[in-house]
Amino acid sequence: MIELKGAPAAESLLRQAVQRMEQLPFVPHLHVIRLGEDPASVSYVRLKDRKAQEIGLRSTMHVLPEDTSEAALLALIDRLNASEDAHGILVQLPLPKHINAQKVIEHTSPLKDVDGFHPENVGKLWLGQEALLPCTPAGILALCDHHQISLAGKKVVIVGRSNIVGKPLAALMLSRDATVTVAHSRTVNLPEITLQADILVAAVGRPGTITPVMVKEGAVVLDVGVNRVDGKLVGDVTPEVRNVASALTPVPGGIGPMTVAQLMLNTVLAAERQRG
Numbered sequence: 001m002i003e004l005k006g007a008p009a010a011e012s013l014l015r016q017a018v019q020r021m022e023q024l025p026f027v028p029h030l031h032v033i034r035l036g037e038d039p040a041s042v043s044y045v046r047l048k049d050r051k052a053q054e055i056g057l058r059s060t061m062h063v064l065p066e067d068t069s070e071a072a073l074l075a076l077i078d079r080l081n082a083s084e085d086a087h088g089i090l091v092q093l094p095l096p097k098h099i100n101a102q103k104v105i106e107h108t109s110p111l112k113d114v115d116g117f118h119p120e121n122v123g124k125l126w127l128g129q130e131a132l133l134p135c136t137p138a139g140i141l142a143l144c145d146h147h148q149i150s151l152a153g154k155k156v157v158i159v160g161r162s163n164i165v166g167k168p169l170a171a172l173m174l175s176r177d178a179t180v181t182v183a184h185s186r187t188v189n190l191p192e193i194t195l196q197a198d199i200l201v202a203a204v205g206r207p208g209t210i211t212p213v214m215v216k217e218g219a220v221v222l223d224v225g226v227n228r229v230d231g232k233l234v235g236d237v238t239p240e241v242r243n244v245a246s247a248l249t250p251v252p253g254g255i256g257p258m259t260v261a262q263l264m265l266n267t268v269l270a271a272e273r274q275r276g
């Protein structure tokens with residue numbers, strides 16, 4: 001079993017980001033907005049900020065109170081949309097319930113939408129047009145490329161249909177000529193479907209979703225889950241799957257670092273496209 005570690009692949013994405021950044025006459029500036037003190041959000045936003053500092057990207061965190069009004073948040077985004085000193089804008093999800101997350105996403109300039117969540121970027125992704133790509137799906141592709149896992153003609157089964165992972169990953173895998181199936185909570189006889197997969201992606205957000213009997217001998221398993229259980233970070237895949245799979249991403253240390261590295265690259269790409 002090959003352990004598909006994220007670190008080396010993330011390093012290569014970051015090198016790419018730095019190289020492109022050096023060609024720019026200014027330093028790209030990422031703005032991350034966080035509402036409230038949800039511990040997971042605090043920790044993820046810190047990871048992003050730290051990685052940006054590490055590679056010499058400018059990064060500003062905007063920490064607003066949990067009870068910030070939607071209007072105030074939209075006003076901040078307006079200001080950043082108009083600012084020449086903001087190349088990437090990321091509003092950390094999930095947002096408090098009194099805020100309409102979709103409205104916030106649609107308010108962000110698609111040129112600065114480094115999450116790739118704006119409908120314009122989503123539409124372009126499905127049309128095969130150049131767009132800012134969602135960080136986790138794009139990071140997953142970069143991880144496959146780094147480990148020379150080819151996608152053309154492969155049967156890919158994605159378990160999970162979220163707007164941030166499952167759906168955009170299906171579009172990206174399709175653009176690489178994979179045969180893609182998206183399974184979800186209402187899928188009938190899930191193991192029958194997952195057993196077909198040459199490449200199985202778990203993106204559900206529930207520990208223990210994928211067990212060895214659901215995995216074809218020799219399949220590549222990509223675990224996108226980030227679940228905290230008794231203070232420990234675990235994926236969606238049970239540890240015993242390593243006895244069946246030919247390759248498996250660890251959690252932590254697999255897809256997570258790819259997400260952060262892709263965000264850095266997206267910020268540089270966004271800056272390039274805003275150059276005028």
Ligand SMILES: Nc1nc(=O)c2c([nH]1)NC[C@@H]1CN(c3ccc(C(=O)N[C@@H](CCC(=O)O)C(=O)O)cc3)C=[N+]21
Nearest residue numbers: 044091092093094115135226252253254256257259260
């Ligand atoms: N607007 C928005 N964009 C996001 O991209 C976004 C978001 N909201 N909300 C939450 C999710 C989650 N997410 C992760 C990023 C990095 C790791 C990561 O680096 N994980 C490390 C370990 C982290 C740890 O130890 O806590 C790893 O897996 O090795 C995980 C998860 C981005 N998200």
